[in-house]
Amino acid sequence: MAREITTVGVIGLGTMGAGIVEVFARGGLTVIGVESSQEYAERGRGILQASTDRAVARGKLDEAGQAEILGRITLTTDYADLAPADLVVEAVPEIMTLKHEVIGRLEGVLAEDAIVATNTSSLSITEIAAPAKVPGRVIGMHFFNPAPILKLVEVITTPMADPEVTETVRALAAGLGKKPVVIGDRAGFVANYLLFGYLSTAMRMFESGHVSREDLDTAMRVGVGLPMGPLTLMDLVGLDVCHHISDVIYGHSRSPLHAPSTMLERMVLAGRHGRKSGRGFYTFAKPGSGQLVDDELTPSHGPGRDVQSVAVIGSGALADELVGRFEEGGYAVTHLADAMEDLSRLASVGLVVEAQDEDVEDDAADELRDVDDLFGELGEVTAPGTILATVNTYSAVALAAISGRPEDTVVLRVHAPTPNGQVIEAGRTISTSAETVDTVRAVIRSIGAEPVVCKDRTGLVVDAMLVTHLNDCVRMLDEGYASAEDIDTALQFGLGYPVGPFAMIDQLGADEVLAVAEELYSGTSGFQAHLAPSPLLVEHVLLEEPFLRGQ
Numbered sequence: 001m002a003r004e005i006t007t008v009g010v011i012g013l014g015t016m017g018a019g020i021v022e023v024f025a026r027g028g029l030t031v032i033g034v035e036s037s038q039e040y041a042e043r044g045r046g047i048l049q050a051s052t053d054r055a056v057a058r059g060k061l062d063e064a065g066q067a068e069i070l071g072r073i074t075l076t077t078d079y080a081d082l083a084p085a086d087l088v089v090e091a092v093p094e095i096m097t098l099k100h101e102v103i104g105r106l107e108g109v110l111a112e113d114a115i116v117a118t119n120t121s122s123l124s125i126t127e128i129a130a131p132a133k134v135p136g137r138v139i140g141m142h143f144f145n146p147a148p149i150l151k152l153v154e155v156i157t158t159p160m161a162d163p164e165v166t167e168t169v170r171a172l173a174a175g176l177g178k179k180p181v182v183i184g185d186r187a188g189f190v191a192n193y194l195l196f197g198y199l200s201t202a203m204r205m206f207e208s209g210h211v212s213r214e215d216l217d218t219a220m221r222v223g224v225g226l227p228m229g230p231l232t233l234m235d236l237v238g239l240d241v242c243h244h245i246s247d248v249i250y251g252h253s254r255s256p257l258h259a260p261s262t263m264l265e266r267m268v269l270a271g272r273h274g275r276k277s278g279r280g281f282y283t284f285a286k287p288g289s290g291q292l293v294d295d296e297l298t299p300s301h302g303p304g305r306d307v308q309s310v311a312v313i314g315s316g317a318l319a320d321e322l323v324g325r326f327e328e329g330g331y332a333v334t335h336l337a338d339a340m341e342d343l344s345r346l347a348s349v350g351l352v353v354e355a356q357d358e359d360v361e362d363d364a365a366d367e368l369r370d371v372d373d374l375f376g377e378l379g380e381v382t383a384p385g386t387i388l389a390t391v392n393t394y395s396a397v398a399l400a401a402i403s404g405r406p407e408d409t410v411v412l413r414v415h416a417p418t419p420n421g422q423v424i425e426a427g428r429t430i431s432t433s434a435e436t437v438d439t440v441r442a443v444i445r446s447i448g449a450e451p452v453v454c455k456d457r458t459g460l461v462v463d464a465m466l467v468t469h470l471n472d473c474v475r476m477l478d479e480g481y482a483s484a485e486d487i488d489t490a491l492q493f494g495l496g497y498p499v500g501p502f503a504m505i506d507q508l509g510a511d512e513v514l515a516v517a518e519e520l521y522s523g524t525s526g527f528q529a530h531l532a533p534s535p536l537l538v539e540h541v542l543l544e545e546p547f548l549r550g551q
Contacts, residue, residue, distance in 0.1 A: 001164065002171035006030060009088035011102055013044025016119065017091035019147030022048055025072040026148065027176040032082055033075045041075045048073065051148060079105050087115040089141055094120060094244060099128050107133050115165050117141035121192055122248040125185045126158040136162040141169055142189060144494045151179040152494030154189045179493040181486045187252030190482050190490040196249050196258060198469045199242065202230035203261040211454035211461050212299055213281050218423065219452045219461040225418030227496035231281040235274035243268045257472060257530040304439030305385060307350030308332060316357030318391060318414060325447040340369055343381050351443060352378055353412065354390040372402050379403030387436055396427050396456035406431035410440055413460055419498060424449045427456035458523035459516055467516040471534055473501040478536035484547045502547040510540045
């Protein structure tokens with residue numbers, strides 16, 4: 001049964017700690033904030049004032065409400081002032097010895113039944129609690145930044161945790177309007193463990209030259225509908241913080257998915273910490289600014305060729321959609337619904353897109369032109385400079401070689417729209433000309449989509465990033481660490497996903513996710529174990545079971 005909490009303490013009044021103070025005060029609790037010096041206490045007061053000022057300016061809080069919230073808060077440098085607290089949350093830096101020191105000092109101040117919570121994002125709660133005189137009252141209460149806005153609170157238990165303590169903290173978080181998820185103690189918990197596997201994949205993709213930083217971020221922000229791209233997110237969090245959390249998680253998981261990035265380590269050593277230093281993956285107008293400025297990696301795209309006409313080969317929903325989109329974009333469109341038609345009609349078009357329906361029944365497949373033959377003939381009948389593309393799952397390298405026009409050949413992937421827009425990816429080969437790439441970018445933009453250009457590799461960017469991440473989520477579920485519902489809650493309310501990963505899998509179709517996962521696994525050298533499809537994913541596909549009931 002949950003205890004009643006009326007007075008709370010927060011130790012550490014940086015951005016995170018001050019945000020936690022605000023959450024408690026907004027919830028009607030009396031709050032005592034503690035800092036190591038008066039200077040830091042005043043800095044914390046300034047963060048609180050600025051945050052509530054913004055709420056007033058946006059009409060989300062009136063001045064009387066602001067005064068009431070701030071009136072519930074006392075800031076001090078004396079631990080003895082925490083004596084009345086029913087619960088204290090420490091939000092000091094991620095240094096184990098410092099956290100042990102804080103808990104030791106609290107033991108001489110708090111009542112025996114007071115709860116001690118740690119807001120650590122990655123350190124072991126069990127290790128933090130172990131030296132305490134009453135380790136059963138120490139628990140994880142992990143808020144997400146900015147704490148007043150993001151709903152997720154991870155409540156992390158240990159083998160010593162008192163069940164009443166766990167329920168009290170869970171009920172308190174729920175009463176504050178948060179979305180609590182109760183989980184066991186492991187590096188990164190739910191959200192950060194899954195997030196940093198995803199971020200590590202993004203860093204490897206960027207470091208290898210697979211895709212530019214801008215296109216990588218566009219792929220995930222627009223193509224998947226996430227709040228921001230992975231590199232933008234890391235710059236916001238701080239590359240030094242990301243490096244520390246990555247090391248802690250890898251130290252426990254030893255999973256290749258979490259392997260430390262040498263690029264990230266070099267950037268941190270060079271003082272490139274992201275927004276706060278003015279330079280990270282991107283360059284900012286000044287330290288602390290969110291305004292981007294051009295640097296040596298800022299892309300410069302030319303106008304490309306002047307494409308006036310487009311041909312679409314194939315029938316089905318996607319072919320019809322492309323025909324309509326190109327017509328709306330002002331192009332003269334030739335539609336060969338029957339791919340067996342005379343291709344000489346395409347001699348003067350600027351872009352040819354093969355869009356035969358790959359999902360046709362076997363009986364109808366005989367009516368499709370073999371793609372190898374198709375591109376061989378297209379290479380002969382179209383003029384040099386005509387771009388040859390497919391929206392199906394063929395290799396751009398193979399089609400480029402068959403067509404005899406490697407400089408003009410690309411693969412395209414049309415992704416479903418998200419609330420942030422729509423992405424169309426273009427996979428290039430080492431022979432695809434810069435003019436072809438620039439032309440494809442311009443054509444994609446002209447039909448209302450965002451282009452993402454990358455090397456022609458399995459999954460390109462969107463599928464390679466997303467499916468690897470979703471497979472990792474299924475693996476966590478299969479390990480019994482958290483439920484599908486709790487994982488969805490953690491990523492939706494902690495990281496701002498439009499829907500949780502299991503809702504995504506059910507929407508996309510587990511069979512489609514598995515198909516891409518199998519391609520990614522077989523398409524990598526050495527069949528890397530961390531890319532192997534989760535057996536639980538296979539199980540759901542074979543049994544045709546959704547991950548979320550009621551879907």
